[in-house]
């Protein structure tokens with residue numbers, strides 16, 4: 001069969017262009033086979049990486065039909081079944097070629113192009129380095145022979161140990177698109193592999209590192225792309241979630257804004273079925289009025305909302321709030337080992353009679369601000385804003401700029 005390959009080609013510091021090649025291929029041939037045919041028979045200048053041609057080395061990662069994948073893992077027929085469309089680029093193909101199925105190839109994303117499909121992966125490796133991707137046994141008494149692990153402990157490393165560092169997850173990570181400080185799904189998946197390793201001694205230090213605001217796990221937007229594209233089933237997002245669970249279980253770690261974001265969100269949804277926006281910012285950013293710069297930083301947003309008539313002043317629980325609450329309680333009950341053991345004990349009351357455990361709530365601030373903040377429903381912030389506005393009008397000074405809010 002004939003297939004039209006549209007390949008995005010680029011030289012460093014030049015604009016990208018799409019070049020087309022029509023190739024006679026067998027449906028069972030891999031995309032890497034097709035690229036080899038193009039290079040060997042049509043255009044020796046086409047650059048791409050390859051090595052094992054067997055889904056082992058991770059070299060041949062590229063974007064195939066708009067998602068990152070290994071070129072040696074997918075064959076032509078599977079790719080056409082997954083994503084087939086006729087050529088729309090009529091300038092690039094002759095009339096008889098219009099009906100030819102198209103496969104689009106582009107370099108991986110989130111990395112600068114060196115040439116054609118070859119990308120610069122320095123940042124990828126540096127980010128991996130940030131999670132110290134090796135077992136640390138610095139303070140441990142070294143055994144005479146090897147460190148022993150039970151088969152159960154070893155099996156905890158199977159999934160993350162499968163990573164071949166191909167870069168597919170990094171390429172399609174939404175968070176990296178907008179936050180270049182985020183270490184990336186590959187690094188955090190490796191991070192969890194080390195947390196789960198019984199030989200590693202740096203758990204506390206690692207959790208501290210992965211808890212860094214937008215650099216670590218809280219930078220992930222949970223878009224699921226990494227789970228979808230990973231060719232080895234590592235499921236980086238699942239590993240990120242495991243790290244978050246470990247962080248939330250650590251009483252020694254102070255609740256950061258990211259942690260409050262998660263806790264307050266669950267708490268408010270449990271209460272009202274959806275988020276009470278009047279409280280959310282004040283409790284997450286303002287840390288229950290303990291973070292005064294945080295509270296003040298909300299004022300420009302409050303002003304914009306107010307000027308557009310979108311500042312919420314009242315709150316009504318959503319329809320089905322009771323069901324939402326029951327759902328959250330059920331999940332909490334499933335996750336709570338004590339509740340599970342209670343319901344599985346022969347003497348335990350029926351599952352539906354077990355009182356659901358309370359949701360984790362953010363640690364209460366001193367001086368009872370939370371209760372106060374809830375009672376006044378955000379009017380305090382509004383009052384502060386009005387005072388600032390009044391001061392600016394009276395003094396004719398650029399007051400908002402002076403306090404760093406404009």
Ligand code: SF4
Pocket residue numbers: 162163164165166167168169170185186189229230231232233234235236
């Ligand atoms: S986690 Fe998966 S997609 Fe990401 S680098 Fe490892 S093998 Fe590749």
Ligand code: SF4
Pocket residue numbers: 169172173174175176184185219220221222223224225226227236237240
């Ligand atoms: S789920 Fe998180 S880590 Fe994975 S691709 Fe999306 S933003 Fe990146």
Ligand code: FES
Pocket residue numbers: 049050051052053054055056057058059060061070071072073
């Ligand atoms: S060439 Fe090694 S994974 Fe494709």
